[in-house]
Amino acid sequence: DAGITQSPRYKITETGRQVTLMCHQTWSHSYMFWYRQDLGHGLRLIYYSAAADITDKGEVPDGYVVSRSKTENFPLTLESATRSQTSVYFCASTLNVGRDEQFFGPGTRLTVL
Amino acid sequence: DQQVKQNSPSLSVQEGRISILNCDYTNSMFDYFLWYKKYPAEGPTFLISISSIKDKNEDGRFTVFLNKSAKHLSLHIVPSQPGDSAVYFCAAPSRGGSYIPTFGRGTSLIVHP
Numbered sequence: 001d002a003g004i005t006q007s008p009r010y011k012i013t014e015t016g017r018q019v020t021l022m023c024h025q026t027w028s029h030s031y032m033f034w035y036r037q038d039l040g041h042g043l044r045l046i047y048y049s050a051a052a053d054i055t056d057k058g059e060v061p062d063g064y065v066v067s068r069s070k071t072e073n074f075p076l077t078l079e080s081a082t083r084s085q086t087s088v089y090f091c092a093s094t095l096n097v098g099r100d101e102q103f104f105g106p107g108t109r110l111t112v113l
Numbered sequence: 114d115q116q117v118k119q120n121s122p123s124l125s126v127q128e129g130r131i132s133i134l135n136c137d138y139t140n141s142m143f144d145y146f147l148w149y150k151k152y153p154a155e156g157p158t159f160l161i162s163i164s165s166i167k168d169k170n171e172d173g174r175f176t177v178f179l180n181k182s183a184k185h186l187s188l189h190i191v192p193s194q195p196g197d198s199a200v201y202f203c204a205a206p207s208r209g210g211s212y213i214p215t216f217g218r219g220t221s222l223i224v225h226p
Contacts, residue, residue, distance in 0.1 A: 004156075033213075042119075042218030043157070043202060056211070090156050097212040099145050099164075104156030 002026045006091050006105035014113050019078045021108050023091030031094045032074040033102065034058075034066065036087040043090065049074055050097075081112045116140045117205050119217035126224050132190040134220045136203030139184065143205040147214065148177060148188050151200040160201070161188070193224045 004025040013019050023032065034046040035058075045058030047066040055066050063085060065077045074093075078085055088109050092102040118137045126132045136146070144165040149157035163170040163177045163186065170177050176189045190197055200221045204214040 035216075040122075040218065043216040045213065045216075048213055058213070092156070097214070098206045099162070101147060101159035101162070102149075102157075102214065104149075104158065106156050107154070 004091060004093055004103050004105040006089075006108050008108060009106065010109050012111045012113065013081050015082060016080050019081050019110065021076045021078075021089055021091075021110070023074045023076070023105060025072055025074075025091075025093040025103070027093065027095070027103070028071055029093035029095050029103070030071070031097055032068065033092040033094075034064070034074070034076045035090045035092065036060065037090060037107075038087050046076065046089075078110075081110075083112050086110060086112045115217070116143075116207070117203055117215050117217040119201075119203055119220050121220050122218070123221040123223070126193045126222065128195055128224055128226050129192045132188075132193045132197065132222055132224065134188040134190075134201050134203075134222065136186045136188075136217055137184060138186075138205055140205070140207055140215075141184070142207050145206060146177070146179065146186055147204045148175075149202040149204060149216075151202065151219070157202060190222075193222075195224050195226050198222055198224050 007022045033048040035043045049055045049068040091105040094100045094102045147162040148160040150160045151157040179186045200219045203217040206212045206214045
């Protein structure tokens with residue numbers, strides 16, 4: 001399927017477990033992003049990547065790890081999940097930052113018990 | 114410190130009337146602004162944008178106004194329709210930095226039939 005997809009769409013896990021959220025885009029966009037959406041905070045950038053093997057921290061990177069070995073994939077790993085990481089996670093991509101719009105995936109709702 | 118502020122968390126409007134969503138910014142390096150619309154259980158989608166060389170951009174029922182001296186922009190929806198009920202995010206990429214967009218916290222618009 002063309003576009004940007006996220007998996008899983010819903011995930012329940014326990015405190016301390018490792019969780020990986022997947023993101024895949026078919027446009028060969030250079031830039032990919034991970035955001036979390038929480039009530040009262042809007043969209044906050046966790047990490048972004050300008051190209052394969054190039055990643056950088058966003059506003060709220062603590063507790064998260066990313067990698068980008070292939071242009072089309074940008075997984076986000078919570079190494080030891082905490083309750084404060086309960087959120088809705090959105091992946092996005094764009095060809096160039098600045099004036100190009102970002103294309104967002106459908107989101108992953110993560111609950112950490 | 115929020116560089117893009119949407120101070121109204123919610124707005125309720127009657128169908129057929131005008132909806133005005135506001136966004137303020139603090140960084141004078143911002144020269145391009147984007148609005149995104151988000152329905153529940155979906156990712157945000159691009160709605161409309163404006164460059165700082167303009168003070169208005171119109172696309173159908175949606176118009177964005179930019180007041181550079183006040184560092185303020187507003188999104189007007191006329192006439193409002195129940196299908197416009199969504200969360201609206203204002204975003205701005207910073208020229209002085211990585212050009213990664215900064216998002217406001219969003220305004221939830223409810224249009225009543």
